[in-house]
Amino acid sequence: MPKELNWSHPSPQLPQSTDPAFVGAATNHVPELQRSAGMEKNLLGKNYEDKIRPHIDLIDSLRSLGVEKDLALPAIAVIGDQSSGKSSVLEALSGVSLPRGSGIVTRCPLELKLKKDPRSTEWRATISYQNKKEHLDSPGRVEEAVRRAQDMVAGTGKGISSELITLEIVSPNVPDLTLIDLPGITRIALRDQPDDIAQQIKQMIKRYIERQETINLAVVPSNVDIATTEALEMARKVDPTGDRTIGILTKPDLVDSGAEKEVVQTVRNQAYTLKKGYMIVKCRGQREIQNNLSMEDALKNERAFFEEHVEFSCLLKDGLATIPNLAEKLTTELVSHIARSLPNISYQIRSKLRAAEEELNAIGRGVPDSEDEKSQFLHTKIKSFSMAITHVMNGEQDGSTEDLKLYTNLRKFFSEWEKLMKNSNAQFLNEMRKEVNIYENRFRGRELQGFYNYKRFEDILREQILTFQKPAVTLLNSVKDLVQRCFKNEASKCFDQFENLHSSAVDKIEGLSHSLEQEAVTTVELQFTMEKIIYCQDSIYTYVLTRERSAAAPTTGLPVQQDQVQPSKDQLICHLQAYLKGVTSRMSNQIPLIIQHFMLREYADKLQDQMVRLITNNKQFTYLLEETHELSEQRQRLKDQIQRLSLAVKRLTKFSEGN
Numbered sequence: 001m002p003k004e005l006n007w008s009h010p011s012p013q014l015p016q017s018t019d020p021a022f023v024g025a026a027t028n029h030v031p032e033l034q035r036s037a038g039m040e041k042n043l044l045g046k047n048y049e050d051k052i053r054p055h056i057d058l059i060d061s062l063r064s065l066g067v068e069k070d071l072a073l074p075a076i077a078v079i080g081d082q083s084s085g086k087s088s089v090l091e092a093l094s095g096v097s098l099p100r101g102s103g104i105v106t107r108c109p110l111e112l113k114l115k116k117d118p119r120s121t122e123w124r125a126t127i128s129y130q131n132k133k134e135h136l137d138s139p140g141r142v143e144e145a146v147r148r149a150q151d152m153v154a155g156t157g158k159g160i161s162s163e164l165i166t167l168e169i170v171s172p173n174v175p176d177l178t179l180i181d182l183p184g185i186t187r188i189a190l191r192d193q194p195d196d197i198a199q200q201i202k203q204m205i206k207r208y209i210e211r212q213e214t215i216n217l218a219v220v221p222s223n224v225d226i227a228t229t230e231a232l233e234m235a236r237k238v239d240p241t242g243d244r245t246i247g248i249l250t251k252p253d254l255v256d257s258g259a260e261k262e263v264v265q266t267v268r269n270q271a272y273t274l275k276k277g278y279m280i281v282k283c284r285g286q287r288e289i290q291n292n293l294s295m296e297d298a299l300k301n302e303r304a305f306f307e308e309h310v311e312f313s314c315l316l317k318d319g320l321a322t323i324p325n326l327a328e329k330l331t332t333e334l335v336s337h338i339a340r341s342l343p344n345i346s347y348q349i350r351s352k353l354r355a356a357e358e359e360l361n362a363i364g365r366g367v368p369d370s371e372d373e374k375s376q377f378l379h380t381k382i383k384s385f386s387m388a389i390t391h392v393m394n395g396e397q398d399g400s401t402e403d404l405k406l407y408t409n410l411r412k413f414f415s416e417w418e419k420l421m422k423n424s425n426a427q428f429l430n431e432m433r434k435e436v437n438i439y440e441n442r443f444r445g446r447e448l449q450g451f452y453n454y455k456r457f458e459d460i461l462r463e464q465i466l467t468f469q470k471p472a473v474t475l476l477n478s479v480k481d482l483v484q485r486c487f488k489n490e491a492s493k494c495f496d497q498f499e500n501l502h503s504s505a506v507d508k509i510e511g512l513s514h515s516l517e518q519e520a521v522t523t524v525e526l527q528f529t530m531e532k533i534i535y536c537q538d539s540i541y542t543y544v545l546t547r548e549r550s551a552a553a554p555t556t557g558l559p560v561q562q563d564q565v566q567p568s569k570d571q572l573i574c575h576l577q578a579y580l581k582g583v584t585s586r587m588s589n590q591i592p593l594i595i596q597h598f599m600l601r602e603y604a605d606k607l608q609d610q611m612v613r614l615i616t617n618n619k620q621f622t623y624l625l626e627e628t629h630e631l632s633e634q635r636q637r638l639k640d641q642i643q644r645l646s647l648a649v650k651r652l653t654k655f656s657e658g659n
């Protein structure tokens with residue numbers, strides 16, 4: 001079992017989002033930090049455990065709830081060109097070997113949660129990915145486990161994935177830190193790698209480092225020209241002033257002699273300035289790894305290297321060198337960053353939770369599980385549809401568009417119907433008046449001129465009345481379409497989440513409209529058959545005829561109420577007019593009554609009845625209540641989000657109560 005690291009962890013000053021001294025210490029001057037850390041060691045040692053770990057734990061626990069799907073959380077992302085030494089730095093910080101080799105070794109983001117537990121004497125670790133969790137009992141198993149996890153997540157090829165692998169290490173000898181290791185920036189695709197691999201990796205890195213909540217750890221070898229490194233370039237694009245970028249210089253032992261001064265300038269933040277500055281570390285080189293140099297010894301070597309180095313020893317004195325100092329700086333930075341971000345995180349979580357709850361309410365809570373509840377649920381749904389139909393019938397639809405306002409449209413149809421009959425009669429009688437020959441040609445039989453045959457009179461009327469039959473059926477169809485549209489509209493509103501229930505309702509709406517239309521047409525036809533009987537009560541007819549005569553008097557000069565044995569043509573027209581008036585006023589009510597009876601009353605009653613019958617057919621519940629796919633997905637997503645965010649709120653509340 002590889003030996004574990006052991007360095008004493010000085011206690012940095014405590015993070016308080018409101019404490020300017022802390023923010024100052026965290027952001028800039030490590031020497032001050034060390035001095036204060038030294039002083040606080042005894043006073044605040046306990047406080048360190050009490051304050052730092054909870055801040056990091058809070059964010060870790062929010063992250064493991066999946067809150068990062070909703071908002072970005074404070075994190076440290078490690079970025080750098082391939083072979084810049086990222087894995088070596090992470091190894092040194094965590095005390096465990098991570099997969100290394102040539103090419104892209106880190107193929108998906110690896111969240112490295114380091115938890116310092118001074119009370120525990122043993123080392124333990126857990127690796128989690130894709131809902132799997134594996135416990136590891138020794139540092140020697142980590143490398144292999146990470147490799148396996150990557151193969152599962154990103155495939156065994158050379159591809160990459162943005163899915164997160166989490167490695168949690170609890171030990172008395174690790175710093176309190178959570179870091180995210182990202183694939184190294186590469187320029188050319190290797191064989192069996194997708195051509196756009198470099199682009200894919202950059203995209204993934206960009207997604208992490210562009211978040212304001214991320215501290216970017218840009219790893220850069222000391223022996224290259226810092227201005228040309230892609231990592232710093234990328235970090236500068238998303239963080240131009242370097243407010244949240246820390247530079248890490250690696251491989252100080254490989255610096256060409258003569259170039260040391262430049263390196264010192266960079267680390268002292270005098271060359272390529274970053275607000276959060278630089279640190280320099282020395283990790284195990286290839287040879288040291290081959291010689292199985294333990295990481296503990298590597299730390300000793302590192303310290304010795306800086307102490308003895310003519311040019312670099314000053315950096316150690318300034319607290320800008322070595323892995324332990326880096327660990328401390330990172331922890332302090334992270335915790336101060338968390339403390340500063342908390343009010344905003346809390347605000348975002350609460351408002352996202354509210355929004356999700358509102359959205360869920362808007363789409364409904366969904367179908368219950370048990371059969372009993374389902375029956376109840378279906379009952380409620382159908383009842384509300386039934387109510388909606390009743391509202392339509394009562395002319396109480398709300399929010400309908402013009403074309404769906406039932407009675408407005410019915411009145412329009414029916415008054416047009418009356419107008420149609422009146423116009424047709426007027427036109428017909430006019431023709432009779434003007435064209436002397438109409439009667440002669442169409443209706444006159446064997447009678448002598450001047451005689452009017454009663455049977456002929458009846459024929460004239462029948463012929464005129466029958467011209468209304470077709471328009472009556474057309475009217476019937478218009479009303480049928482209108483009512484059907486209104487009902488379908490209610491069905492869509494009530495059942496839009498349930499495809500099967502909806503189509504079942506639509507089937508009934510269409511089926512009933514078809515059968516009721518047949519009945520209505522038959523009744524309309526019957527009405528026209530009856531209209532062939534030319535009949536009117538004497539009292540009514542006398543009354544109407546008198547009025548027609550008096551209206552006609554000024555033009556014809558006929559004496560009012562003059563009974564003549566042989567009616568003149570004018571008198572014939574008066575009779576026709578009187579009778580047709582009666583017919584028009586009867587039919588203008590009668591046809592709408594028939595239509596309303598079948599296409600409205602019966603239609604609504606039967607539809608409501610058939611819908612209620614759906615409830616009694618037990619087997620169909622599940623089928624009828626099957627939701628549309630998108631909707632159940634949307635609801636599930638919202639439910640998950642609400643659960644996640646509610647838990648997050650609880651944790652935030654508990655955290656603020658504990659502080």
Ligand code: GDP
Binds near residue numbers: 085100252254281282
């Ligand atoms: P990564 O690709 O960025 O993860 O880089 P690695 O951590 O795998 O390091 C690449 C190579 O640089 C490895 O062979 C390391 O042993 C070596 N290396 C890392 N840090 C140092 C260092 O400080 N000094 C020397 N000499 N070699 C180092």
Ligand code: MG
Binds near residue numbers: 086087088100184
């Ligand atoms: Mg690596």
